[in-house]
Amino acid sequence: MKLLSTLAACCLALGLIACSPPAEKFTNTDLTGLDYAKDFKLTDHNGKPRTLADFKGKLVLIFFGYTQCPDVCPTTMVEMANVMQKLGPDADKTQVLFATIDPERDTQALLAAYVPNFDARFLGLYGDAAATAQVAKDFKVYYQKVPGKTPGSYTMDHTAGTYVFDQQGRIRLFLRHGQGPDPIVHDLKLLLGKAS
Numbered sequence: 320m321k322l323l324s325t326l327a328a329c330c331l332a333l334g335l336i337a338c339s340p341p342a343e344k345f346t347n348t349d350l351t352g353l354d355y356a357k358d359f360k361l362t363d364h365n366g367k368p369r370t371l372a373d374f375k376g377k378l379v380l381i382f383f384g385y386t387q388c389p390d391v392c393p394t395t396m397v398e399m400a401n402v403m404q405k406l407g408p409d410a411d412k413t414q415v416l417f418a419t420i421d422p423e424r425d426t427q428a429l430l431a432a433y434v435p436n437f438d439a440r441f442l443g444l445y446g447d448a449a450a451t452a453q454v455a456k457d458f459k460v461y462y463q464k465v466p467g468k469t470p471g472s473y474t475m476d477h478t479a480g481t482y483v484f485d486q487q488g489r490i491r492l493f494l495r496h497g498q499g500p501d502p503i504v505h506d507l508k509l510l511l512g513k514a515s
């Protein structure tokens with residue numbers, strides 16, 4: 320008799336699981352559990368040294384670009400500004416960071432003039448050439464100078480995507496460039512435990 324009631328309980332539990340809606344999935348690349356992109360040591364455009372720990376309790380979105388980028392960087396920053404707008408009050412639990420891969424030209428003053436134009440809450444990050452190379456290596460970010468007609472007119476080829484850390488500072492997502500704000504908002508809400 321005990322065996323029959325145990326079997327009945329198991330069947331009921333399996334039936335409930337089968338009837339439950341499937342868990343929502345990320346629309347972007349899930350990096351949960353990967354062993355890279357653990358931290359950074361850079362300076363923000365206000366002159367304050369920053370690490371990932373400074374933003375604990377917030378989702379952190381970090382994009383690697385440069386201020387003289389003609390296309391990918393400004394469109395990504397506009398996209399992030401739209402994400403913040405669509406997040407509404409949850410934007411207060413989100414920090415967008417723009418880390419330069421062009422420390423030769425992207426000074427603190429230039430980042431301070433450029434980055435907050437997209438959203439006043441955004442922070443620009445910079446380091447010297449060695450710090451930039453180290454962070455790019457840790458994040459597996461590609462970047463390379465492309466010579467221009469004059470020494471100062473070069474462009475930069477670079478990885479076009481954004482990393483997302485959860486509120487505990489763990490790497491969770493890689494956001495594809497140019498997808499629009501809605502899939503990003505969807506994934507950020509999942510990370511905040513607010514599935515739509």
